[in-house]
Amino acid sequence: MKAVVQNRYGPPASVLAVKDLARPEPGPGQVLVRVRATSVNTPDWIAVTGVPYVLRLQSGLKAPADAVRGTDVAGIVAVIGEGVEDLRVGDEVFGSLWTSSLTTPGAFAEYAVAPAAQLAVKPAGIDFATAAAAVMSGITALCAVRDTAPVREGDRVLVNGASGGVGTFAVQLTVHYGAEVTGVCGPTGADLVRGLGARVVDYTAADFTAAPERYDLILDNVLNHRPSRTARALAPGGVLIPNSVGNSGGLTAGLGRMAGAKLLGLTGRADVRFSPCTVDRANLTAIGELLDTGAIKAVIDRAYTLDETPEAVAHMLGHHAKGNVVITIP
Ligand SMILES: NC(=O)c1ccc[n+]([C@@H]2O[C@H](COP(=O)([O-])OP(=O)(O)OC[C@H]3O[C@@H](n4cnc5c(N)ncnc54)[C@H](OP(=O)(O)O)[C@@H]3O)[C@@H](O)[C@H]2O)c1
CATH class of the missing domain: 3.40.50.720 (NAD(P)-binding Rossmann-like Domain)
Structure with a gap:
């Protein structure tokens, strides 16, 4: 599969490159998602640049602990891991790959492994880019x-x-x-x-x-x-x-x-008051319903291709994006 790989910290154009990687396998409680859209968020540009430096204590001092960035995902379930009973192959889902580490996810790729509990079925009325932008x-x-x-x-x-x-x-x-x-x-x-x-x-x-x-x-x-x-x-x-x-x-x-x-x-x-970003099925369902009913919409600044991921991350890094920056994969 094609994936955007990072082996050191630095400016997105210097450290991100599209490469061929083996498809990851879902473990217990996980599913493999064929990624149709992902979005670029603060943890992604931090893990690419390694700045602010103090966060390298968590993400890896010299290089990121894992090579593929991207936390938010919308796509189609391709493989079900052991013990997952509430999703099926072919379901259109959206959610997050987030773990407690800044650098373990990997949605900037054609396939990504996600915990089933951090995915919900995408409402049919919203497209993959909207769903990925909303996570x-x-x-x-x-x-x-x-x-x-x-x-x-x-x-x-x-x-x-x-x-x-x-x-x-x-x-x-x-x-x-x-x-x-x-x-x-x-x-x-x-x-x-x-x-x-x-x-x-x-x-x-x-x-x-x-x-x-x-x-x-x-x-x-x-x-x-x-x-x-x-x-x-x-x-x-x-x-x-x-x-x-x-x-x-x-x-x-x-x-x-x-x-x-x-x-x-x-x-x-x-x-x-400090506020968390709790990506669980209840919150995904709630935001999906608000989008599906038209109560709110996802503002998308620009949709990039997977090959354009370095530009997408650089755009977020500029802090002048209007709305959300997404990456779509046909
Ligand atoms: N709690 C969590 O779990 C969580 C999760 C994600 C993000 N965050 C935080 O949320 C913040 C916002 O993230 P974001 O994804 O919305 O993107 P962002 O890149 O921080 O926001 C970009 C927007 O900020 C505006 N902006 C820049 N300087 C401004 C200023 N001085 N006053 C008012 N607006 C200004 C820009 O407008 P102009 O182009 O007009 O300047 C642009 O539209 C981040 O700082 C991030 O740390 C928290």
Whole structure:
């Protein structure tokens, strides 16, 4: 099978190459998926570049522990592993290959092994690219605004980084739950974010942390301001969800700001909540239904071919993607 292989850290164009690999075999509780679409997310570009450097402690000091990147997957079940009884060969599925390590997945390939519990049957009404786009970005947004800080009708919500993969899902979900949504993005994403139902603050023209508006929830996908500053824009009882490893590299990138946000919460100066991205069958089914009914859509910046994977990862690394970056395989 064709797969995008990485043997060292570095810029995507230098370290990613399409090669022929043997098809992986599913183990107990796993299935082999014929990949029809995958998407590029933060863990993928981190594992390609090895930056922020501190994360190499987990992913491998000199080179990534495993050579094929890519966590989100949509495709067709090709082989069933031992003990899997709720999926069948030929099922159209979507989900995640994610394990606790940054570098064990492998969806940038024609075939990938996934835990059956992290897959759900794809609704027939959505295509593979939409399904792949919705896994990490969509479920991160869903967990944040449905579970971590449940959004109610009339809540004032601010989404920083509203034009990105997570942001476009978060804006739509909060609009769907009846909130008044403000999306912070640059001028090139303003029409998109407005079209999703949000009032727009252009970060090149205004600083939301210095404005008089107050919010019941701030989902911060950028962390470009100190969390204590961002928290000033919270209404009494408001919640801040910090959700970014940061857009700059170095030793720790945005992890310092995440730690700052943790401290802010621990000192009781703001209600700071960290939100997981729990990819399980229940959450996949929930996001699939929202897409299938048209309540939300996946915003896809561009679909790349498998051969174009280095460009796709480089595009995500630029942090200016509008919505999600996907890779499709015929
Ligand atoms: N909790 C989890 O499990 C989880 C999972 C996935 C991702 N994440 C986090 O979620 C964050 C967002 O990821 P993403 O996939 O949506 O992609 P992303 O690449 O971080 O977002 C790109 C978008 O951010 C906008 N942006 C850049 N600088 C901005 C600024 N100063 N203010 C407002 N918007 C700005 C860009 O708009 P312009 O082009 O106009 O600048 C672009 O549309 C990441 O930082 C990641 O660490 C968390």
